[in-house]
Each structure stands twice: as C-alpha cells, then as structure tokens.
C-alpha cells in the first residue's frame with residue numbers, strides 16, 4: 208500500500224489508475240480509524256478496483272472551542288489498518304498543501320446545513336463540503352463512500368455532488384456499533400467509564416423509536432417526545448437536538464415511514480455525540496394497528 212503526502216503526487220497517481228481503466232473509490236476520513244471507517248474501506252473495495260483512503264484532520268470543520276488540537280492522530284497505525292482492510296493508497300496531505308497561502312474559496316450547501324448539527328456548529332459543514340470537494344477534485348474517484356453515522360453530512364455531500372455535477376457516485380455505508388449499541392466514533396475515546404455508560408442512551412432512544420414504529424406508531428412528534436424524556440432521565444446527558452426528518456432532503460416529517468431518519472446530538476459530559484437510524488419498511492403484521500405479539 209502506498210502512502211501519498213502531496214496533492215500533486217495524488218493527482219498524478221489517480222490519473223494513472225484511470226488511464227489503466229481502473230474504477231477508483233475514495234473513502235474520506237480524519238484518521239483514528241476504527242471498525243466503522245474500515246467497513247467503508249471494505250465496501251469501497253467491493254465497488255472499485257482501487258481504494259484511496261484520505262486521512263486529513265480538517266481544521267476548517269472544527270469550531271474555535273472544539274477539539275481540533277486534541278483530536279487523535281496516528282498515521283502509522285491508520286495506514287496499517289487501512290492496508291489490512293484493502294486500501295491501495297492512503298492520501299494524507301499536510302494542511303498547508305490543502306490550504307496554501309491565499310486560499311479563499313468555500314463550497315456552501317445552503318438549506319440542508321442550517322438545521323440539526325449545522326445549527327450547533329456554525330461553519331462546520333462549509334468546512335466539510337469545501338474539503339470534500341477538494342479531495343474529490345484531486346482524486347477524481349468514480350465512487351466516494353461515506354458513513355450513515357453522519358447522516359446529515361451524507362445528505363449534504365450527496366446534494367453538493369449532484370448540484371455541482373461532480374460526476375461521482377456517493378454511497379452510504381451502514382453505521383457500525385459496539386456490541387452494546389454505541390455507534391463507533393473516534394470521539395468515544397474521550398468518554399470516562401461513567402460517561403461511556405451514559406452514552407448508551409443515544410442508541411436506546413433510537414431503538415425505542417424504531418421499535419414503536421415497527422409496532423405501528425406513525426406519529427413522529429409522539430416518539431420524539433418519548434426520546435427526549437428517555438434521554439432527559441440520564442443526568443449527564445444534554446440534548447442538542449432530536450429530529451425526525453427525510454434521510455435525503457432532511458425535511459421534518461410529521462408522519463413516519465420508510466426513509467425517515469431519527470437523528471440526534473447529545474452532549475455527554477464534554478463530548479458531543481451524534482447518532483441516527485433510518486426506518487425501513489414495516490414487516491407484514493407490523494402496520495398501524497397490527498399485533499404487538501410475536502406469535
């Protein structure tokens with residue numbers, strides 16, 4: 208596996224891959240790779256001949272009081288894990304290469320970034336879309352793989368790629384969880400053992416909503432209330448938002464159905480965690496008014 212540190216070299220190498228007729232996939236990450244990231248690398252390997260994993264802790268998507276400085280970084284370990292998962296290239300540019308002197312362009316997706324995480328992290332999505340647009344321009348992949356874990360981010364990037372005719376297919380990979388249900392995240396490392404237990408309430412709230420939906424409940428407001436009450440019962444948990452939205456358009460939905468995403472952001476101690484679940488089809492017998500019995 209190659210490690211490429213320069214933008215020019217990455218651009219040249221990608222052109223060689225394309226000229227050889229290879230389908231190229233990009234998996235953008237900020238490193239500190241865990242099983243969630245690695246599942247995306249493996250998915251990329253199923254979709255393409257060549258898998259490029261970018262590792263770049265992007266300063267412009269962190270707010271001034273956020274964790275840019277202390278964000279975990281270990282390129283050697285990331286390269287080892289990425290290679291094991293089937294990556295062909297790790298692209299890890301320096302910040303000064305990505306943002307050279309004089310840099311002043313931003314990519315801004317308007318409506319989709321105003322709500323949910325965007326309301327609590329001003330400038331965050333502009334940082335994400337700008338860096339992802341640059342990574343897509345350098346690597347020029349056929350496919351780029353993002354995690355459903357960051358559901359709003361995936362929707363924003365799909366919008367950007369379509370609006371700017373980027374000619375790349377955006378694919379979402381499913382959320383990978385710890386055995387007890389906590390969504391894997393590089394930020395879980397910040398949690399104390401006590402906070403780690405409190406953090407389970409994110410998944411519990413989503414499971415509660417999904418279960419009731421499966422049992423026939425369609426009233427989003429009712430389930431959002433229940434989720435808020437459940438999370439409110441954990442002393443160390445502070446809700447930023449709980450939402451029921453269309454997973455693609457992020458419009459609020461009053462009535463639940465397939466493709467609706469329950470999404471939330473909760474601060475546990477000092478650590479901000481997000482999670483979501485996208486509702487599927489109700490199985491037969493689970494429609495509104497359907498039986499709650501197994502048998």
Ligand code: AMP
Nearest residue numbers: 236237243353354356357381382383391
């Ligand atoms: P990050 O390094 O946090 O910027 O994440 C890089 C990519 O990995 C993003 O597309 C995330 O949505 C995705 N990702 C992060 N955590 C998970 C997870 N637990 N399961 C699946 N994908 C994830």
